[in-house]
């Protein structure tokens with residue numbers, strides 16, 4: 001392969017920024033000139049508009065990041081020490097660190113071998129008298145079967161906090177992820193479908209009492225000035241990030257359409273033998289990540305390095321196998337499907353501005369390596 005070909009990044013926001021630079025700078029300027037930097041009118045406007053984007057009745061509460069969104073949601077639901085929260089181990093560390101921040105104990109269930117998402121039968125089997133909540137993760141931008149999960153939760157009187165960090169814009173039967181459970185938690189980390197230029201997060205709920213609680217928790221549990229009505233934290237979405245998000249929210253549908261178009265190109269150009277996680281018919285995947293699974297992952301990565309093609313592994317080590325979470329007591333082999341997936345998954349470059357030519361190059365590198373082992 002010619003080394004003259006330009007490098008393909010896994011993620012790149014620069015081209016997108018160039019296209020909206022004028023609007024972003026004007027928005028920042030107006031915040032800086034306004035005299036209001038924390039929990040002011042931009043945060044409120046963004047919360048309202050993000051709620052409108054979701055299109056379901058409810059309340060949106062902007063917070064400092066997606067990890068805090070999960071921890072604050074669990075706190076508002078009064079989930080804490082002594083409580084068990086069922087989630088998956090093939091997720092970003094923050095899903096689990098947020099459960100710990102709330103003081104609860106994560107309990108890992110298996111994933112479905114085809115979709116790599118939470119295995120709902122196994123999740124139900126792990127419910128005990130101490131279980132208080134389930135945290136499904138809409139990994140990669142794919143969607144967990146939320147109607148079925150909600151039935152399980154209702155049967156056992158459990159709360160549901162959806163981890164939508166990767167699924168902003170994903171729907172199940174036309175309804176957005178994050179609007180099924182008690183709270184949907186979003187991250188606006190720069191690489192996400194709706195990315196800030198720094199950290200940001202948001203909790204969405206249909207329940208007013210939870211929205212009120214989360215609004216208090218994000219600012220030290222404060223009710224009136226200098227008075228904590230409950231324990232809280234400092235986790236505020238700031239006005240500058242809210243102003244940036246307001247601008248980018250106007251383009252979000254377009255960005256999502258482009259991600260889906262890139263995914264279609266990948267599906268079209270990847271050889272049929274290249275395994276991709278299953279997407280259910282009811283799901284409209286938003287392709288935060290475009291993932292394949294291959295036993296030849298090392299060889300593909302070697303080829304990508306030669307050709308300067310960016311990639312990611314989401315995730316190389318399941319949480320239960322990390323030394324930081326050894327205390328939870330899971331051994332190697334405890335979650336065989338999860339552990340196997342960690343050895344095979346590979347994320348290909350995927351962001352709205354990625355060109356067809358780049359997708360073709362990535363596909364031909366993958367097809368070539370996989371073809372040699374077929």
Ligand SMILES: Cc1ncc(COP(=O)(O)O)c(C=O)c1O
Pocket residue numbers: 065066067068091092094095137163165166186187188189199200201
């Ligand atoms: C699945 C998942 N959950 C939670 C988070 C946490 O979001 P943040 O980085 O905004 O704290 C992320 C993103 O990093 C994520 O991918």
